Amino acid sequence: MGLVAxxxxxxxxxxxxxxxxxxxxxxxxxxxxxxIVWVNKDMFPHTATSEGGRFDSQSIQAEKSWTFTAGKKxxxxxxxxxxxxxKAVLYVK
Amino acid sequence: MKTAxxxxxxxxxxxxxxxxxxxxxxxxxxxxxxxVTANQVDIDAGRLAASRSTNGxxxxxxxxxxxxxxxxxKSATDLAAKLKVTPQDNPTSQSLKAxxxxxxxxxxxxxxxxxxxxxxxxEVAYHQQVIDALDRTLIPGATNEELKALLVKVRPAFVAxxxxxxxLQASAAxxx
Numbered sequence: 001m002g003l004v005a006x007x008x009x010x011x012x013x014x015x016x017x018x019x020x021x022x023x024x025x026x027x028x029x030x031x032x033x034x035x036i037v038w039v040n041k042d043m044f045p046h047t048a049t050s051e052g053g054r055f056d057s058q059s060i061q062a063e064k065s066w067t068f069t070a071g072k073k074x075x076x077x078x079x080x081x082x083x084x085x086x087k088a089v090l091y092v093k
Numbered sequence: 094m095k096t097a098x099x100x101x102x103x104x105x106x107x108x109x110x111x112x113x114x115x116x117x118x119x120x121x122x123x124x125x126x127x128x129v130t131a132n133q134v135d136i137d138a139g140r141l142a143a144s145r146s147t148n149g150x151x152x153x154x155x156x157x158x159x160x161x162x163x164x165x166x167k168s169a170t171d172l173a174a175k176l177k178v179t180p181q182d183n184p185t186s187q188s189l190k191a192x193x194x195x196x197x198x199x200x201x202x203x204x205x206x207x208x209x210x211x212x213x214x215x216e217v218a219y220h221q222q223v224i225d226a227l228d229r230t231l232i233p234g235a236t237n238e239e240l241k242a243l244l245v246k247v248r249p250a251f252v253a254x255x256x257x258x259x260x261l262q263a264s265a266a267x268x269x
Contacts, residue, residue: 019246020245020246020248020249021249021250021252021253022249042164042246042250043161043164043165043167043168043246043247043250044160044161044163044164044165044250045160045164062164062168082157082160082161083157083253083257084257085253085256085257086253
């Protein structure tokens with residue numbers, strides 16, 4: 001089964017719930033190629049916007065979601081541009 | 094004027110009639126009315142500020158208030174309809190409305206930085222007042238679990254709005 005060792009792991013899908021003015025989890029570690037889905041469970045729009053401009057969901061309406069596939073390694077602090085008190089971080093290994 | 098109006102509104106929170114089934118003396122129909130009124134008052138002030146303010150940050154905040162409180166009100170009215178609860182006028186909702194009307198009338202007499210200051214000062218007082226009402230009366234008083242859950246869920250938004258308004262208030266204050 002030597003081949004298994006050189007195969008890249010299958011990409012996973014992770015979910016971040018936006019509810020009560022928080023990203024949950026506030027810290028998430030994923031692998032390159034993984035997909036992250038932000039689901040807005042609040043009653044009004046939010047965004048998931050990285051500070052360095054790596055990703056920006058724009059407005060995610062109530063009960064809607066936004067999907068992003070992590071392509072580059074790094075630490076990405078992000079916020080909601082509408083509600084800057086909301087902060088979280090995405091680590092891409 | 095502003096302080097007096099806020100005092101009246103805050104006093105209203107404590108003057109609820111002992112009519113409801115909860116220890117806080119407020120029933121779910123009254124809570125629904127208070128929530129809808131509280132949001133509507135801030136939507137009206139936000140609409141005025143979004144059109145009248147000349148400060149970009151104040152305009153952005155005002156538009157956010159309109160968007161967020163409209164979203165909360167949609168959820169609240171949808172839930173009230175689902176639960177077949179008809180919002181019922183009460184001293185808290187009445188004082189919120191009276192304070193909101195007084196605030197709008199006052200704001201309409203102002204322009205420029207005086208307008209911005211009065212709007213933001215009132216937003217700080219208003220959000221603090223609603224958070225106090227949520228903590229003391231509305232959340233403990235709600236008997237229906239879904240209504241209580243909605244109030245709990247919405248509380249952090251009022252806290253974030255309060256912080257946002259306080260930040261604008263501090264940045265507008267004269268620098269020493």
